[in-house]
Amino acid sequence: MERREIAAVLAYIGRLDPRTIRTDTGEARDQIDQWYELLGDVPLATERWDVRTAIREHVLDSPYPILPVDVARKWRTYRRDRLARHTDPTPAADPDNVETWRAELLATRHAVATGTAEPMTHRQITSGPGPDLEERLRAIGSCIPPAVRAELAPYRPTRAAREAAIAKGDPDPLSVRCQWCGADEGEPCRSRRVDPDGAARGNGRRNKPHPTRFDLAAAALTRQEAAA
Incomplete structure (x- = not known):
C-alpha cells in the first residue's frame, strides 16, 4: 500500500x-x-x-x-x-534458457501470492479426462498400456490371472465370494489350516482360488449370459 x-x-x-x-x-x-x-x-x-x-x-x-x-x-x-496450494506448473519458456525459465516461474508464484492469479492445484490436474486422455483410453482400452501390464504381471500374479481369464471369456473366480474360506469378492482365497484340537495354525493367501469358487463363478457367468 x-x-x-x-x-x-x-x-x-x-x-x-x-x-x-x-x-x-x-x-x-x-x-x-x-x-x-x-x-x-x-x-x-x-x-x-x-x-x-x-x-x-x-x-x-x-x-x-x-x-x-x-x-x-x-x-x-x-x-x-x-x-x-500452488503446484508450480512447468513454465512455457525454453528450459535451456535458465534465466527466462526462472523468471517466468517466479512471476507466476508472485502473481499467486499477491492474489492476481489463482493457485494451480492438483485438483485442476486430475479434475477430469481431457480430449487427449479420452482418445488414448479408447485406443488402448485401459489406463495401463498392455506392455506395462505385461511387465507388472510377475509382481501381481493374482490380478494377472484374473485379467487373463476375463480376456479369454473364462469365469473370474474372484468375482464371487468363496464359500470354502469366506474370502469376499475381489479378495484372494486363504489357506486355513487347523490343529487337531481345532485351533487355527495359518491363514496365508493362496495364489490359486479354491475349486468351489471356480464352480460358483462359472454358474454366475452362465446366469449373466442367460439374462443377456
Whole structure:
C-alpha cells in the first residue's frame, strides 16, 4: 500500500474504533509511518483479499485496538495458504534458457501470492479426462498400456490371472465370494489350516482360488449370459 492508502485505512479504522484516532498532526504522521513500514508490501485489495475485511474481523474478534502487525500477519497467512496450494506448473519458456525459465516461474508464484492469479492445484490436474486422455483410453482400452501390464504381471500374479481369464471369456473366480474360506469378492482365497484340537495354525493367501469358487463363478457367468 502507498502512504495515501495507509491514511485511508487509518481513517476507516477510526470510524470502527475511535480509540485509534490521532488528533495531533505529528502523532498522525508517525502513525502513518509506522503502518507504512509494516504494510508497504501488503496490497489494499485483490480479487480475494481486502484489508478492510481483515480489519473488521479484528475489531469484531478482539477487544484490543488493531495494530499494523495484526494486518501484516493476516496477509502473510493468506499469502502462505495460497502458495501452499500452488503446484508450480512447468513454465512455457525454453528450459535451456535458465534465466527466462526462472523468471517466468517466479512471476507466476508472485502473481499467486499477491492474489492476481489463482493457485494451480492438483485438483485442476486430475479434475477430469481431457480430449487427449479420452482418445488414448479408447485406443488402448485401459489406463495401463498392455506392455506395462505385461511387465507388472510377475509382481501381481493374482490380478494377472484374473485379467487373463476375463480376456479369454473364462469365469473370474474372484468375482464371487468363496464359500470354502469366506474370502469376499475381489479378495484372494486363504489357506486355513487347523490343529487337531481345532485351533487355527495359518491363514496365508493362496495364489490359486479354491475349486468351489471356480464352480460358483462359472454358474454366475452362465446366469449373466442367460439374462443377456
